Amino acid sequence: MKLLVTGGAGFIGSAVIRLAIARGHHVINLDALTYAACLENVASVAKNPNYAFEKANICDAETMDRILTRHTPDAVMHLAAESHVDRSIDGPGAFIETNVTGTYTLLQAARKYWETQGRPDTFRFHHISTDEVYGSLGAKGQFTEETPYTPNSPYSASKAASDHIVRAWGETYGLPFVLTNCSNNYGPYHFPEKLIPVVILNALSGKSIPVYGQGLNVRDWLYVEDHADALLTVLQKGAVGRSYNIGGENEARNIDLVEMICAILDRLKPSNRPYSSLICFVDDRPGHDLRYAIDPSRMRDELGWRPSVTLEEGLEKTVRWYLANESWWRALQGREGVGKRLGTASSESND
Template identity: 70%
Template sequence: MKILVTGGAGFIGSAVVKAALAKGHEVVNVDCLTYAACLASLDDVAGDPRYTFEKVDICDRPALNRVFETHQPDAVMHLAAESHVDRSIDGPETFVQTNVMGTFHMLDAARSLWEAKGRPDTFRFHHISTDEVFGSLGETGKFDEETRYDPRSPYSASKAGSDHLVRAWHETYGLPIVLTNCSNNYGPRQFPEKLIPVTILNALARKPLPIYGAGLNVRDWLHVEDHAEALLLVLTKAEPGATYAIGGEAEAKNIDIVQTLCRILDDRRPDGAPHADLITHVIDRPGHDQRYAIDPSRIRTELGWTPAHTLQQGLEETVDWYLANQAWWEPLQSRDGVGTRLGQSK
C-alpha cells in the first residue's frame, strides 16, 4: 500500500519509514524538519523510487491538502508531534498547536480524501500516541487499553487531546482509525535530548550525566525497531476503531539505565572508566511522573506481537551504534536546547 507517514524524519518516524519500505510499501514522508528531525537518518533509503519526501508543516492546511490530493495514500501513520516533556514545560503553546491542531488538520484532510475515494473500508488512519496520557502509576499495576486518561504535563495533555480527536473522527464521521499508545522508546538515531542518548554522548565527552532527583522514576523501555514492527502490524491487521497498548515489558529505574550504560561504556571505552563517576543528581522535573508500565497482552494475543529485543541487548546495540556513528550525532550537538537543562519552570 501507499502509506503517508508524518514526522518520518524523526526518531520513531524514520524507523517506521524504513520498516515500511522493507515490507514492500510505498512511503510518502511528510515532515517540516523541526529541531529534532534528521534527514540523515534516511540516507540509506533516500534513493528508493518508492520513497518520497514532502517538507510540509501539518498545520499548513493548503499544503497538506496538496499532499493528500497528489499522493492519494491508502493509509496514514501520524507520528508528527512535539514530544519532549521538558520543552513542553517551557513552551506549551507549540505542543498544543502541533499535537492538537496538527492532528485536527491531519484528520480532516484524511477524511476528505477517504470520502472522495468512496469511504473504502481498507483505508486506515493510524494515530501513534504515548502512555504518558495515562498519568503516573504507583509501585504496582500497568496501563492497558482501558486505563483512564490522567495527563500531568503540557506534552501529555496535548497528546491526550489528539487521541480524543482521533476517536471522535471515528465515532462521528466513521473514519477508519486505529490508535496505539507506546512506552518509552530507545535505540539508534534518537535525538540527544532524551535520557539514553544524553547519557551516552555526555559520557563520551566526559561531561556530567544528569539524573533528575534520586533517579527512581521507572519507565518501560521499548526498542524503536520493535515498536516500528508493532505499528505496521496494527496498521495492516487491526480492525477499525481498535486501540493497542505497546510496551517493551522492560521496566527499569532511570538510575539503573544510566548505570547500565556506564558499565557498557566501561567495556567499550575502558580509558574513560568508571563512567559512573560522572553521574550527577539535579533538581527534579516539575510534575515528574513516578512510574509507567504497559500491559501489552492485547496486541500479543490478537496480533501475535512480542518485542524482539531484551533491554540489555538493546542497550548494548544502542551504545555500539552511537560509538560507530559520530558523523550522525555530532552535527546535532549544536541544535537548539541540546546540552541545556530545560523544563525547570513551576
Template identity: 70%
Template sequence: MKILVTGGSGFIGSAVVHLARARGHRIVNLDAMTYAASPASLADLQGDPDYRFEQADIRDRAALDQIFAAHAPDAVMHLAAESHVDRSIDGPAAFVETNVLGTFHLLEAARAWWTGAGRPDGFRFHHISTDEVFGSLGETGRFDETTRYDPRSPYSASKAGSDHLVRAWGETYGLPVVLTNCSNNYGPRQFPEKLIPVTILNALAGRKLPIYGAGDNVRDWLHVEDHADALLTVLTRAAPGTTYAIGGQAEARNIDIVRKLCAILDDRRPQGAPHADLIEHVTDRPGHDRRYAIDPARIRDELGWRPSVTLDEGLERTVDWYLANEAWWRPLQTRQGVGERLGRAS
C-alpha cells in the same frame, strides 16, 4: 500499500519508514523538519523510487490537501509531534499547536481525501500516541487499553487531546482509525535530548550525567525497532476503531539505565572508565511521573506481537550505534536546547 508517514524524519518515524520499505510498502514522508528531525536518518533512501519526501507542516491544511491529492495514500501513520516533556514545560504553546491543532488538520485532510475517494474500506488512519496520557502509576499495576486518562504535563495533555480527536473522528465521521499508546522508546537515531542518548554522548565527552531527583522514576523500555514492528502489525491487521497498548515489558529505574549504559561504555571505551563517576543528581522536573508500565496482553493475544529485543541487548546495540555513527549525531549537538537544562517551571 502506500503509507503517508508524518514525522518520518524523526526518531520513531525513521524506524517505521525503514521497516516499511524493507517490507515492500511505498512511503510518503511528510515532515516539517523541525529541530529534532534529521535528513541523515533516511539518507540511504534517497533515489528510492518508492520513497517520496514532502516538507510540510501538519498545521498547514492547504499543503496537506495537496499532498493527499498528489499521492493518494492507502494509509496514514501519524507520528509527527512535539514530544519532549521538558520542552513542553518551558513552551507549551508549540505542543498544543502541533499535537492538537496539527492532528485536527491532518484528520480533516484525511477525511476529505477518503470521502472524495469513495470511502475505501482498506484505508486506515493510525494515530501513534504515548502511555504518558495515562498519568503516573504507583508501585504496582500497569496501563492497558481501558486505563483512564490522567495527563500530568503539557506534553501528555496535548497528546491526550489528540487521542480524543482521533476517536471522535472515528465515531462521528466513520473515519477508519486505529490508535496505539507506547512506552518509552530507545534505540538508534534518537535526538540527543532524551535520557539514553544524553547519557551516552555526555559520557563520551566526559561531561556530567544528570539524573533527575534520586533517579527512582521507573519506565517500561521499548526498543524502537520492536515498536516499528508493532505499529506496522497494527496498521495492517487491526480493525477500525481499535486501540492497542504497546510496551517492551522491560521496566527499569532511570538510575539503573544510566548505570547499565556506563558499564557498557566502560567495556567499549575503557579510557573513560568508570563512567558512573560522572553521575550527578539534579533538581527534579515539575510533575515528574513516578512510574509507567504497559500490559501488552491485547496486542499479543489478538495480533500475535511480542517484543523481541531484551533491554540489555537493546542498550548494547544502542551504545554501539552511537559509537559507530558520530557523523549522524555530531551536527545535532549545536541545535537549540541540546546540552541545556530544560523544564524549569518558574
C-alpha cells in the same frame, strides 16, 4: 501499501519508514523539518523508488489536501509531534499547536480525501501516541487500553487531546482509525535531548550525567525497531476503532538504566575511571510521573506481537550505534536546546 508517514524524519518515524521500505511498501515522508528532524535518518532509503519526501507542516490545511490528493495513500501513519516533556514545560504553546491543532488539521484533510475516494473500508488513519496520557502509576499495576486518561504534563495533555480528537472523528464521521500508545522508545537515531542519548554522549565527553531526583522513576523501555514492527502490525491487522498499547516488557529505574549504559561503555570504550563516576543527581522535573508500565496482552493475544529485543540487548546495540556514528550526533550538537537543562520554567516562575 502506500503509506503517508508524518514526522518521518524524526526518531520513530524514520524507523517506521526504513522498515516499511524494506518490506516493499511505498512511503511518502511528510515532515516540517523542525529542530529534532534529520533527513540523515532516512538517507539509506532516500534513493529508493518507493520513497518520496514532502516538506510540509501538518497545520497547513491546503498543503495537506494537496499532498493527499497527489499521492493517494492507502493509510496515514501520524507520528509528527512535539514530544519532549521538558520542552513542553518551558514552551507549551508549540505542543498545543502541533499535537492538537496539527492533528485536527490532518484529520480533516484525511476525512476529505477518504470521502472523495468513496469512503473505502481499506483506508486507515493510524494515530501514534504515548503511554504518558495515562498519568502515573504507583509501585504496582500496569496501563491497559481501558485505563482512564490522567495526563500530568503539557506534552501528555496535548497527546491525550489528540487521541480524543481522533476517536471522535472515527465515531462522528466514520473515519477508519487505529490508535496506539507506546512506552519509552530508545535506539539508533535518537535525538540527543532524551535520557539515553544524553547519558551516552555526556559520558563520552567526560561531562556530568544528570539524573532527576534520585533516579527512582520507572519506565518501560521499547527498542525503536521493535516499535516500528509493532506499528506496521497494528496498521495491517488491528481492528478499526481499536486502541493498542505497545510496551517493551522492560521496566527499569532511571538510575539502574544509567548504570547499565555506563557499564557497557566501560567495556566498549574504557576510560581512566568508571563512567558511573560522572553520575550526578539534579532537581527533579516538575510533575515528574513516578512509573509507567504497559500491559501488552492485547498486542500479544489479538495480533500475535511481542517485542524481540531485551533491554540489555537493545542498550548494547544503541551504545555501539552511537560509537560508530559520531558524525551523525556531532552534527546535531549545535541545535537549539541540545546539551542544556530544559523544563525549569515552572519552578523558576514559582521562585
